[in-house]
Amino acid sequence: MQRPDSQNNNAPSAGRVVLSADDVTRALRRIAHEILEHNRGADDLVVLGIPTRGETLAHRLVAALAAVEDVAVPVGSLDVTMYRDDLRRQPMRAAQPTRIPECGVDDKVVVLVDDVLYSGRTVRAALDALGDIGRPRAVRLAVLVDRGHRELPIRADHVGKNLPTAHSERVHVRLFEDDGADEVRILDQEEVAGR
Amino acid sequence: MKHLLSAADLDKDQVLELLATAEQMHELQDREVKKLPTLRGRTLVNLFFEDSTRTRSSFELAGKWLSADVVNVSAKGSSVSKGESLRDTAQTVAAMGIDGLVIRHPASGAPHQVAQWVDASVVNAGDGTHEHPTQALLDAYTMRRQIGDLAGAHVVIVGDLTHSRVVRSNLILLQTLGARVTLVAPPTLMPSGVQSWSDTDGFATTYDFDEVLPTADVVMMLRVQKERMSGGFFPTPREYTVGYGLTRDRLQRMAKDAVICHPGPMNRGLEITADAADSARSLILGQVSSGVAVRMSVLYHLLGGANV
Amino acid sequence: MSDRTYLIKGADLLGTGRTDLLLEDGRIAAVGKLGDAAQAAMIEADGLVALPGLVDLHTHLREPGREDAETISSGSAAAAAGGFTAVLAMANTQPVTDTAEAAERILDLGRAAALVDVQPIGAVTKSLAGEELAELGLMARSRANVRVFSDDGRCVHDARIMRRALEYVKAFGGVISQHAQEPQLAGGSACCHEGELSGRLGLPGWPGVAEEVIVARDVMLARHTGSRVHVAHVSTAGSVEVVRWAKSQGIAVTAEVTPHHLLLTTDLLSGYDPVFKVNPPLRPQEDVDALRAALADGTIDAVATDHAPHARHDKEHAFAEAAFGMLGLEQCLQVVTTTMVQTGRMTWADVAAALSTRPARIAGLAGHGRPLAVDEPANLVLIDPSATGTIDADASQSLSRNNPWHGRTLQGRVHSTFLRGRATLLDGEVQK
Numbered sequence: 027m028q029r030p031d032s033q034n035n036n037a038p039s040a041g042r043v044v045l046s047a048d049d050v051t052r053a054l055r056r057i058a059h060e061i062l063e064h065n066r067g068a069d070d071l072v073v074l075g076i077p078t079r080g081e082t083l084a085h086r087l088v089a090a091l092a093a094v095e096d097v098a099v100p101v102g103s104l105d106v107t108m109y110r111d112d113l114r115r116q117p118m119r120a121a122q123p124t125r126i127p128e129c130g131v132d133d134k135v136v137v138l139v140d141d142v143l144y145s146g147r148t149v150r151a152a153l154d155a156l157g158d159i160g161r162p163r164a165v166r167l168a169v170l171v172d173r174g175h176r177e178l179p180i181r182a183d184h185v186g187k188n189l190p191t192a193h194s195e196r197v198h199v200r201l202f203e204d205d206g207a208d209e210v211r212i213l214d215q216e217e218v219a220g221r
Numbered sequence: 222m223k224h225l226l227s228a229a230d231l232d233k234d235q236v237l238e239l240l241a242t243a244e245q246m247h248e249l250q251d252r253e254v255k256k257l258p259t260l261r262g263r264t265l266v267n268l269f270f271e272d273s274t275r276t277r278s279s280f281e282l283a284g285k286w287l288s289a290d291v292v293n294v295s296a297k298g299s300s301v302s303k304g305e306s307l308r309d310t311a312q313t314v315a316a317m318g319i320d321g322l323v324i325r326h327p328a329s330g331a332p333h334q335v336a337q338w339v340d341a342s343v344v345n346a347g348d349g350t351h352e353h354p355t356q357a358l359l360d361a362y363t364m365r366r367q368i369g370d371l372a373g374a375h376v377v378i379v380g381d382l383t384h385s386r387v388v389r390s391n392l393i394l395l396q397t398l399g400a401r402v403t404l405v406a407p408p409t410l411m412p413s414g415v416q417s418w419s420d421t422d423g424f425a426t427t428y429d430f431d432e433v434l435p436t437a438d439v440v441m442m443l444r445v446q447k448e449r450m451s452g453g454f455f456p457t458p459r460e461y462t463v464g465y466g467l468t469r470d471r472l473q474r475m476a477k478d479a480v481i482c483h484p485g486p487m488n489r490g491l492e493i494t495a496d497a498a499d500s501a502r503s504l505i506l507g508q509v510s511s512g513v514a515v516r517m518s519v520l521y522h523l524l525g526g527a528n529v
Numbered sequence: 530m531s532d533r534t535y536l537i538k539g540a541d542l543l544g545t546g547r548t549d550l551l552l553e554d555g556r557i558a559a560v561g562k563l564g565d566a567a568q569a570a571m572i573e574a575d576g577l578v579a580l581p582g583l584v585d586l587h588t589h590l591r592e593p594g595r596e597d598a599e600t601i602s603s604g605s606a607a608a609a610a611g612g613f614t615a616v617l618a619m620a621n622t623q624p625v626t627d628t629a630e631a632a633e634r635i636l637d638l639g640r641a642a643a644l645v646d647v648q649p650i651g652a653v654t655k656s657l658a659g660e661e662l663a664e665l666g667l668m669a670r671s672r673a674n675v676r677v678f679s680d681d682g683r684c685v686h687d688a689r690i691m692r693r694a695l696e697y698v699k700a701f702g703g704v705i706s707q708h709a710q711e712p713q714l715a716g717g718s719a720c721c722h723e724g725e726l727s728g729r730l731g732l733p734g735w736p737g738v739a740e741e742v743i744v745a746r747d748v749m750l751a752r753h754t755g756s757r758v759h760v761a762h763v764s765t766a767g768s769v770e771v772v773r774w775a776k777s778q779g780i781a782v783t784a785e786v787t788p789h790h791l792l793l794t795t796d797l798l799s800g801y802d803p804v805f806k807v808n809p810p811l812r813p814q815e816d817v818d819a820l821r822a823a824l825a826d827g828t829i830d831a832v833a834t835d836h837a838p839h840a841r842h843d844k845e846h847a848f849a850e851a852a853f854g855m856l857g858l859e860q861c862l863q864v865v866t867t868t869m870v871q872t873g874r875m876t877w878a879d880v881a882a883a884l885s886t887r888p889a890r891i892a893g894l895a896g897h898g899r900p901l902a903v904d905e906p907a908n909l910v911l912i913d914p915s916a917t918g919t920i921d922a923d924a925s926q927s928l929s930r931n932n933p934w935h936g937r938t939l940q941g942r943v944h945s946t947f948l949r950g951r952a953t954l955l956d957g958e959v960q961k
Contacts, residue, residue, distance in 0.1 A: 159252065306841070
């Protein structure tokens with residue numbers, strides 16, 4: 027059981043690197059600035075990551091926000107497994123924890139964080155999940171990589187890197203906390219098949 | 222996982238995952254909107270051949286909170302006398318195009334048989350004096366929330382073991398989780414062949430509750446029906462309580478952090494005193510509230526994914 | 530069916546050597562090296578063993594009452610297919626065979642089917658209720674000439690009734706066939722052997738001792754009354770011990786074992802398949818071993834099928850609620866071949882004794898269980914001991930399908946059966 031989006035690949039040498047560890051750090055720092063600029067400060071912000079790597083990124087983003095503005099933005103996680111529209115097409119997935127900060131989401135500006143934006147279906151599920159928890163004033167979306175191929179009318183507000191890809195390619199986000207190193211790789215069709 | 226018929230269907234990883242998912246489901250109960258869209262479009266039938274309001278409503282709520290369509294079918298009364306076989310009944314219900322069948326039956330093994338006759342996923346919601354795997358899951362869930370990892374924990378199960386469906390599922394599940402289990406009962410209420418069974422499976426049995434009480438991390442008391450007296454299983458309720466009841470005196474002799482479980486319904490004053498049932502050590506109310514979350518987890522795992 | 534003359538060429542007579550047999554006018558007309566007879570149908574019996582026609586002390590034919598499960602006609606066909614020339618029909622029909630009229634009716638229906646001699650067993654007590662003796666004497670004096678009495682399906686548990694029954698049947702040389710099951714130790718809900726597996730499966734079991742205490746009581750009653758008792762379907766090592774002791778004391782006790790208790794064990798219940806629900810229940814391997822040894826050494830006199838057909842809708846219930854019983858007539862000889870002959874425990878002469886001679890004597894059937902010799906009734910069976918076959922429940926003469934042997938490979942094949950010189954089974958085909 028694993029989330030297909032989590033791209034959990036432990037073969038670090040496969041594919042080519044498109045974002046290095048420094049690139050990841052810089053991207054997060056820039057997104058933090060963008061968020062604060064757009065929100066005119068950190069008031070009412072709540073950052074929710076979509077497990078597994080979105081949650082890791084959410085914590086890093088909150089750290090980046092603190093570095094810029096010296097604020098403790100509430101952070102949590104939002105599992106979307108139960109809201110997916112492709113449950114019946116996939117093998118069983120384990121549910122991940124949903125942790126909503128004590129302040130809740132009502133009337134807050136919720137920043138959803140995920141590692142890769144692709145079809146948009148995960149974000150759709152996240153919006154549904156969020157709607158069952160409360161009524162935010164606004165929801166914004168931050169992703170590390172936008173690889174295109176949207177299947178729903180969804181776009182990211184903050185993007186670490188736009189990465190044009192082919193359908194047959196695969197994007198692997200690896201993060202230190204989950205995978206032991208920070209980097210983003212692209213695997214082409216043959217490399218995907220050869221895994 | 223297609224069916225959940227026995228606690229033995231689950232390996233340790235599966236149990237841990239079911240319990241982890243149950244935790245997520247449990248938090249849902251604090252929310253204003255308790256519904257998840259997960260099983261939308263799926264149909265679940267609670268096929269109950271004997272009454273059990275608690276188990277049935279628990280499964281019903283679990284199904285509904287996951288957005289499944291839930292139908293309760295009461296098939297009480299002997300199908301033998303009605304001239305319809307169990308197979309007829311099950312296949313008739315299954316012919317309605319359902320995805321899951323939750324079965325409660327007074328005869329051991331009925332859900333196992335039905336699983337061979339229908340395409341739907343079958344959940345055993347208690348069969349005769351055999352098993353009740355979701356009860357064992359919620360017992361384990363409640364224990365873990367209180368005392369943490371059950372590996373190495375000593376769980377003492379006391380009561381009418383012969384006629385209990387709970388004990389078999391608990392024994393299997395607790396051993397899967399690495400707990401050390403001791404069964405306590407008078408010889409007349411021990412399951413038949415328990416000696417060779419315990420030799421094979423590696424649990425302990427004793428007739429002496431007081432001997433094992435001080436080392437127990439969990440004391441699970443099982444219901445004893447007064448009707449058993451007429452079967453000559455024990456002479457009087459008074460004598461049973463003295464030998465095997467969780468009395469005030471025994472409550473005081475429990476280890477410092479030990480907890481008390483009872484899958485219910487309780488016979489206060491017979492196998493458990495009010496002092497014990499209502500004490501701070503008691504997980505009994507927690508067991509009830511965990512029921513829906515655990516059953517949501519089970520339904521999600523059986524019906525949530527593609528049928529492989 | 531035909532009244533032809535048959536010349537059986539080169540059959541192995543009870544495993545003692547090859548010979549020819551001429552069947553004429555219902556009798557064995559000649560034995561030895563015979564030339565071709567112009568009028569006779571020739572049966573090439575190279576490799577076949579000839580045994581006297583088999584006699585089943587314990588068959589449930591379900592008619593009258595449950596003709597959807599079996600009729601005397603369909604059960605007779607199953608018997609012929611299994612090599613039997615006589616079967617004793619148990620009394621637990623609806624209505625119960627507890628009167629002379631009921632017994633004669635079964636006799637007549639058997640004669641009309643004309644595939645096997647159907648000999649009714651009379652009930653010991655009225656309606657099998659265990660309270661008042663049935664009209665044992667009138668059944669004995671009837672055309673049906675009843676000599677075996679049994680409440681099978683239920684135990685004659687009242688010691689006083691059992692004593693009276695044993696005493697009473699002495700007047701006409703009757704025997705009581707006892708279903709040994711002490712009802713307080715193995716009550717209404719008991720549905721399998723009590724042991725570790727029943728504990729694990731949560732099924733109410735019945736312990737071997739519930740059989741053994743009745744066997745022990747009944748042999749003492751037989752000694753006290755000087756009468757004959759027959760123990761139906763012995764299933765435990767403990768019962769075997771009691772019977773062995775009783776015989777050593779000169780008590781007039783005989784015993785039978787079923788094919789299923791010779792081969793199947795209680796482990797089969799782990800899947801809750803009601804096909805394996807039978808009474809007495811399948812027991813552990815230790816009991817099976819003791820039963821085989823007892824059959825081989827003669828402590829157990831006979832193999833009897835306890836053929837118990839049931840309609841699907843009586844079997845496809847939860848295990849505890851399903852009907853007791855399994856089919857037995859068609860595979861009995863194969864099971865005995867597999868468990869006893871192939872393993873070297875019994876010779877073909879032993880098989881003839883256990884499946885023909887002794888059961889015929891116990892039942893008082895003068896025309897059956899006779900030697901294969903000149904002028905004897907031409908009741909015999911030809912079997913091919915080297916053939917093996919996988920059993921298919923659907924390929925059965927019985928109206929029911931509760932066949933525990935389905936899918937199993939058993940040794941031997943029943944080739945032909947002759948009832949008073951008429952073929953009831955020819956090369957595997959029932960001759961209706």
